[in-house]
Amino acid sequence: MQNIQYKYKPENLRESDPTKFKVENLKNEEMLLNLGPQHPSTHGVLRLEVISDGELIKDLVPHLGYLHRCFEKHAENLPFNQIIPFVDRLDYVASMNNEHAYVMGVEKMLGIENTLPKRIEYIRVLVAELNRIASHFIAIGTYALDIGASTPFLWLNRDRETILRMLEWVSGARMLYNYIWIGGLFYDLPIGFEEKCGEFVAYLKPKLVELQQIVIDNHxxxxxTANVGVLNLDLAINYGCTGPVLRGSGLKHDLRRVDGYSVYPELDFDIPVGQGTVGKVGDCWDRNNVRVQECWESLKIIEQCLEKLNKDHKRTRDFDPQVFVPKKIRPQKMDFYARAENSKGELGFFFRTDxxxxIPVRLKCRACSFxxxxxxxELSRGMMLADLIAIIGSLDFVMGEVDR
Structure with missing residues (x-):
């Protein structure tokens, strides 16, 4: 490769090592490449500065602050109940899961988490698991598109669209719902929703079999993806990875089981983990296979919720999902942390109240995507540039909760 003459000297990429990444210090065989923030495979406004030796990645620096969502600063100026629409916009493809985590945190601060009717709890879990499937469909579909397959993206978006229409039927909004309220719900389920949801579950099961065949088991x-981006368990734990990224490395850690919140302890479902079936434990294939298997487990949870809602906790004329919604939310002075299992991992909220x-004095979001x-x-050093695209997609992040 011919020598490259740089006409400018950009600022250091890392303040901690002011000489390592200066362009003039690059070897003749190395190049400084910018991937994003407009590149499709970066899945949003992520900019990666890549030091490459031909097709080989020598080092990589991610730059995260390009979205400026300012969620945490907004939350310091709004009452607790008015923060919910901003929570929706963190991981905007799994808004119901965001709401569920945030609302449960406020309810625990108020001490009302165990006073809600079971119908409300089962509805919350039902819509959260529907949204979990929709989020995984985006992750798997866009990942297949990143590495060259367009058909799975179209098929998965078709079925995700059905879920979005169902959630819009419930809440009135397509993606940003403001449906799960502190102490209750915006509305009860629409009449006929349980039947339509049951029909969708029956429809989706053979589609998941197709997904396994055309994507996961595709040669x-x-x-x-096999043996690419291998994340060993120690490294995953040390970096605070959670969700399918952590479980893909072989650890059965799911907050729905570990913390046992809401009605999850009453439900029967498994925790899929990576097993190195076609490569090494913790590779890109394992992470995507875990997401597909989690879709099956979410269907099991949805079926059990529908059974409970149709038998033990039926709709009644006098049922009001807003009857336990507090008129004034004023917790005691405290520091409090609450967490729940989002589709991408542990979503936590730290509250400081006076x-x-x-209005919270401080509200800090522990974002799983970050x-x-x-x-x-760590996963990219020594890999090929084409493998970098595969590694990025396998992490399934949303920049809305990275740049908060």
């Missing part, structure tokens, strides 16, 4: 897909106001994305440089 080309295996060649592109005991006088209904921690999962932080391990990207």
């Amino acid at each position: 080309i897909f295996i060649q592109r 005991g006088r106001s209904d 921690h999962n994305l932080s391990v990207l440089p």
Whole structure:
């Protein structure tokens, strides 16, 4: 490769090592490449500065602050109940899961988490698991598109669209719902929703079998993902990875089981983990296979919720999902942390209250995408540029909760 004459000297990429990444210090065989923030495979406004030796990645620096969502600063100026629409916009493809985590955190601060009717709890879990499937469909579909397959993306978006229409039927909104409220729900389920949801579950089961065949077990897909981006368990734990990224490395850690919140302890479902079936434990294939298997488990949860809602906790004329919604939310002075299992991992909220106001003094979001994305440089060193695209997609992050 010919020598490259650089006409400018950009600022250091890492303040901690002010000489390592200066362009003039690059060897003749190395190049400084910018991937994103407009590149489709970066899945949003993520910019990666890549030091490459031909097609080989020598080092990588992710730059995260390009979205400026400002969620945490907004939350310091709004009452607790008015923060829910902003929570929706963190991981905007799994808004119901965001709401569920945030609302349960506020309810625990208020001490009302065990006073809600079981119908409300089962409806919350039902819509959250529907949204979990929709989120995984986006992750798997866009991942297949990243590495060259367009058909799975179209098929999965077709079925995700059905879920979005069902959630719009419930809440009135397509993606940003404001449906799960502190102490209750915006509305009860529409009449006939349980039947339509049951029909969708029956429809989706053979579609998941097709998904396993055309994507996960596809020979080309295996060649592109097996033994690529291997994340060993120690590294995943040290970086704070959670969700399918952590479970893909072999650890059965799911907050729905570990913390046992809401009605999840009453439901029967398994926790899929990576097993190195076609490569090494913790590779890109394992992470995507875990997501597909989790879709099956979410269907099991949805079926059990529908059974409970149709038998033990039926709709009644006098049922009001807003009857336990507090008129004024004013927790005692405290520091409090609550967490739940989002589709991408542990979504946590730290609250600091002063005991006088209904506006939090501080609200900090522990975003699972941020921690999962932080391990990207470790997975990329020594890999090929084409493998970098496969590694990025396998982490399934949303920049809305990375740049908060």
